[in-house]
Amino acid sequence: MKRTVVYLRIGCCLLLLIMSLALSGCYDQREIDEMAYPLAVGLDVGRANILRMTLQLAAPLSIGGGGGGESGGGGGGAGGKPVSVITVDTPSIYSGLNMVNNVISKEINMSHAKVIVISRKLAEKGISKYIQAMMRGREFRPDMFIVVTDDPPDVYLREVSSVLESNPAKYYELLLGKDYSSYYPEARIADFHHAIERLDIEPTAVLSGINPKESVEEIDMMGKTGEHYLDEGRYEAGNVPAVSELKNVAMGTAVFRGGKMVGTLNGIESVCFQMVTGRYNHSYWTIPDITGSGNVIVMNVVQRKRPKTTVEMKDGKPYITVRLDLEGDYTSIQSTLEHEKYPEAIENKTIEVIRENVTTFLRRTAEEFDSDICGLGRFMKGKFLTWDEWEKFDWPSHYRNSEFNVEVKFKIRRTGLIIRLMMPELSAAPRVASGSVKGGWLCRYSHGPW
Amino acid sequence: MDKRIRFGRWEAIMLITNLICTKVFLYFNRMTAEDTGNAGWMMAAFTSAMALLFYFLVMSLYGKFEGMDILDIAEAGGGKVLRTITGFVLGGALFVLAAITMRKFSEDIKTISLPTSPLSYVMGFFMAGVIIAGLLGVESIVRHNAIVTPIATAGYIVILLGIMPNIDVTNLLPILGTGLKDILMKGFYRTSVFAELLVLFMLPPFLENPGDARKVGYVAITASSFFFVTGSLVYTLVFPYPTSMEPFLPVFNMARLIGLGRFFQRIESLFVFIWVMSALVYLSTVFYFGVYTVSKAAGLKYARPMMIPFAIILFSAAFLPVDLLSVIKIESEIINTWGWAVTFAFIGLVMIAAGAGKRAGRGTKGR
Numbered sequence: 001m002k003r004t005v006v007y008l009r010i011g012c013c014l015l016l017l018i019m020s021l022a023l024s025g026c027y028d029q030r031e032i033d034e035m036a037y038p039l040a041v042g043l044d045v046g047r048a049n050i051l052r053m054t055l056q057l058a059a060p061l062s063i064g065g066g067g068g069g070e071s072g073g074g075g076g077g078a079g080g081k082p083v084s085v086i087t088v089d090t091p092s093i094y095s096g097l098n099m100v101n102n103v104i105s106k107e108i109n110m111s112h113a114k115v116i117v118i119s120r121k122l123a124e125k126g127i128s129k130y131i132q133a134m135m136r137g138r139e140f141r142p143d144m145f146i147v148v149t150d151d152p153p154d155v156y157l158r159e160v161s162s163v164l165e166s167n168p169a170k171y172y173e174l175l176l177g178k179d180y181s182s183y184y185p186e187a188r189i190a191d192f193h194h195a196i197e198r199l200d201i202e203p204t205a206v207l208s209g210i211n212p213k214e215s216v217e218e219i220d221m222m223g224k225t226g227e228h229y230l231d232e233g234r235y236e237a238g239n240v241p242a243v244s245e246l247k248n249v250a251m252g253t254a255v256f257r258g259g260k261m262v263g264t265l266n267g268i269e270s271v272c273f274q275m276v277t278g279r280y281n282h283s284y285w286t287i288p289d290i291t292g293s294g295n296v297i298v299m300n301v302v303q304r305k306r307p308k309t310t311v312e313m314k315d316g317k318p319y320i321t322v323r324l325d326l327e328g329d330y331t332s333i334q335s336t337l338e339h340e341k342y343p344e345a346i347e348n349k350t351i352e353v354i355r356e357n358v359t360t361f362l363r364r365t366a367e368e369f370d371s372d373i374c375g376l377g378r379f380m381k382g383k384f385l386t387w388d389e390w391e392k393f394d395w396p397s398h399y400r401n402s403e404f405n406v407e408v409k410f411k412i413r414r415t416g417l418i419i420r421l422m423m424p425e426l427s428a429a430p431r432v433a434s435g436s437v438k439g440g441w442l443c444r445y446s447h448g449p450w
Numbered sequence: 451m452d453k454r455i456r457f458g459r460w461e462a463i464m465l466i467t468n469l470i471c472t473k474v475f476l477y478f479n480r481m482t483a484e485d486t487g488n489a490g491w492m493m494a495a496f497t498s499a500m501a502l503l504f505y506f507l508v509m510s511l512y513g514k515f516e517g518m519d520i521l522d523i524a525e526a527g528g529g530k531v532l533r534t535i536t537g538f539v540l541g542g543a544l545f546v547l548a549a550i551t552m553r554k555f556s557e558d559i560k561t562i563s564l565p566t567s568p569l570s571y572v573m574g575f576f577m578a579g580v581i582i583a584g585l586l587g588v589e590s591i592v593r594h595n596a597i598v599t600p601i602a603t604a605g606y607i608v609i610l611l612g613i614m615p616n617i618d619v620t621n622l623l624p625i626l627g628t629g630l631k632d633i634l635m636k637g638f639y640r641t642s643v644f645a646e647l648l649v650l651f652m653l654p655p656f657l658e659n660p661g662d663a664r665k666v667g668y669v670a671i672t673a674s675s676f677f678f679v680t681g682s683l684v685y686t687l688v689f690p691y692p693t694s695m696e697p698f699l700p701v702f703n704m705a706r707l708i709g710l711g712r713f714f715q716r717i718e719s720l721f722v723f724i725w726v727m728s729a730l731v732y733l734s735t736v737f738y739f740g741v742y743t744v745s746k747a748a749g750l751k752y753a754r755p756m757m758i759p760f761a762i763i764l765f766s767a768a769f770l771p772v773d774l775l776s777v778i779k780i781e782s783e784i785i786n787t788w789g790w791a792v793t794f795a796f797i798g799l800v801m802i803a804a805g806a807g808k809r810a811g812r813g814t815k816g817r
Contacts, residue, residue, distance in 0.1 A: 015582070019575060026567065194693045382620070382623040384623075387629075
């Protein structure tokens with residue numbers, strides 16, 4: 001009996017040894033330095049074949065210099081470009097990987113790919129077949145960002161340079177996953193895939209492009225707007241008045257219906273999109289001053305609560321009510337009026353501006369794009385008991401006839417680090433005498449008690 | 451048979467719960483979506499209620515045979531013939547479960563972790579574990595289970611909590627999914643997901659207090675129901691219907707979506723760990739009890755010498771389905787559709803027969 005136990009123990013130890021060697025060193029062993037890791041995948045309409053695929057490959061030795069990102073650290077950096085770009089024309093994504101494996105010395109591994117960049121041309125033709133291929137592959141991550149660009153992805157991926165971040169993977173995560181810019185949505189490939197298959201929501205992607213401007217003269221040539229300001233959210237990627245070493249700009253949203261792109265939203269519409277979906281975090285809103293002096297008030301607007309949405313069918317038309325609950329802090333008041341003390345007029349103006357923007361945005365999605373990107377159909381589903389009834393109702397065919405009612409609740413909460421400004425000449429606007437404006441705003445020199 | 455081995459109620463509960471719940475890692479959530487759309491969680495709740503009812507009915511027949519396993523009961527009622535038939539039916543059922551599950555586990559491992567390794571190579575590791583567990587005996591299996599099941603449960607709960615930021619409550623609508631008829635009809639035959647309960651009917655002789663068998667069953671069914679319902683509910687909240695019918699390994703796909711900041715990503719590695727632990731224990735248990743049941747039915751004194759021959763047969767049987775889709779089909783259309791017939795109907799009939807036999811005065815002969 002004792003001998004049996006000893007044999008059993010020796011057997012177990014041997015088995016453990018064999019298993020540890022066999023599992024780590026046989027068929028599936030992979031050396032990390034024998035792999036090439038694409039960080040971005042570009043897809044475009046091919047010329048020599050159906051698809052033009054571009055891979056932006058990480059060059060780990062160049063990345064190693066700093067950043068402390070996912071693949072950063074160690075090495076000290078060998079200088080040179082942190083990425084290398086390769087383009088092939090191919091019948092499909094996986095055939096393209098085969099072709100790339102014939103060009104480079106290392107085996108391609110997609111498990112660190114952060115972003116998929118799709119050309120507008122291909123997006124308009126339809127990308128469902130490529131998205132499902134990536135969702136099926138075990139190496140592609142479901143949290144990859146999805147970006148649409150007007151520029152060919154091979155050009156785009158060569159122009160993308162992460163000047164402030166030595167690790168390009170971290171650069172993509174910070175740029176496309178950040179919550180402090182609301183001018184483009186966070187679009188992940190898994191959500192995109194789900195939205196393609198659903199009846200109650202349509203997919204979206206980040207709109208990005210190369211900013212071709214090399215000098216401020218090129219900005220000058222964009223033309224002036226006179227004394228009136230042009231809201232920064234009115235731009236789309238590619239036409240932003242900026243000159244920078246960083247060439248790529250993310251600004252706006254690509255709108256899809258099914259797997260095909262049907263239009264774009266600019267920055268401010270993307271903000272509205274996120275407000276309606278409840279994914280809005282915060283952004284600065286520029287509101288014209290109520291005096292009509294050309295001055296503006298800038299506020300940091302945040303979403304206090306998730307929006308409440310209801311959908312009612314009346315006479316065969318969906319009546320959609322969206323209730324937004326927002327709050328804001330003053331960040332700049334250019335006029336001499338004491339808006340800090342009497343915020344009601346600015347609150348009302350802000351409500352008006354936001355309501356107008358959101359309503360216009362929603363109407364565009366229905367009338368122009370015929371695409372329920374906000375997923376308002378999700379609030380209609382609850383009126384049906386079974387899936388068959390819901391399918392027969394055919395929400396997408398009703399959405400284009402929708403009527404929208406946007407209700408905005410907005411309250412200014414804070415004034416920044418200054419509660420009252422004592423500068424005599426902030427603007428050319430005429431000083432307003434105490435109590436002379438409707439609502440009883442006071443001039444900055446009133447020294448009135450709070 | 452060595453009946454001096456004893457274990458307590460906790461070990462037995464962990465054993466049965468792990469046996470029933472392993473399918474949550476594999477396919478259960480997708481299966482509920484295929485059956486009833488986004489109302490899968492309702493079907494899971496209905497199935498659990500039905501399983502409790504069936505178990506209650508079977509256990510109401512068990513009262514006269516407290517402390518006996520199902521083979522002893524069969525022998526008490528119908529002599530050696532009924533014992534042999536019962537043993538071969540139950541042993542065969544466990545053997546089919548082991549073969550199909552081993553193939554499925556190996557295919558899953560090959561798909562997500564070892565894609566270039568041959569299937570036989572992957573299966574070889576499971577086989578090694580199953581054989582060692584079989585040779586070490588039921589006590590090792592049960593005690594190992596008592597350690598593994600709480601760890602696997604904790605890992606599973608971490609995954610469910612981690613995925614919370616991705617949930618969308620409107621995914622539950624329309625509330626009845628593909629309809630009430632599907633929930634009730636398919637929910638009825640999906641009580642087959644509790645098929646592994648038949649191991650419970652082999653346990654009483656091993657229990658410290660044989661009277662605990664009844665409680666073990668109730669607790670294990672309730673705990674499993676909790677995991678079935680929450681698993682299906684969270685899955686539906688994360689994967690909208692009809693996309694929810696797509697994932698090959700629902701919990702793995704769910705774990706892949708977890709990303710809490712830039713530091714907590716790729717949680718699926720945790721899934722692979724808990725899943726393989728759970729799978730190995732499942733296979734060891736089902737295989738051991740399969741061999742034990744057949745050996746006892748055949749009147750053999752020791753089951754241990756049968757372990758390696760049966761393991762070789764198991765290994766070969768696992769290769770019978772031609773491909774992964776055949777395995778999924780067998781799992782969905784045979785095991786999870788007709789499993790209830792063995793676990794509840796057959797065992798119920800054996801108990802009725804044994805009761806009748808006992809009343810006729812022939813019952814205690816076999817004891």
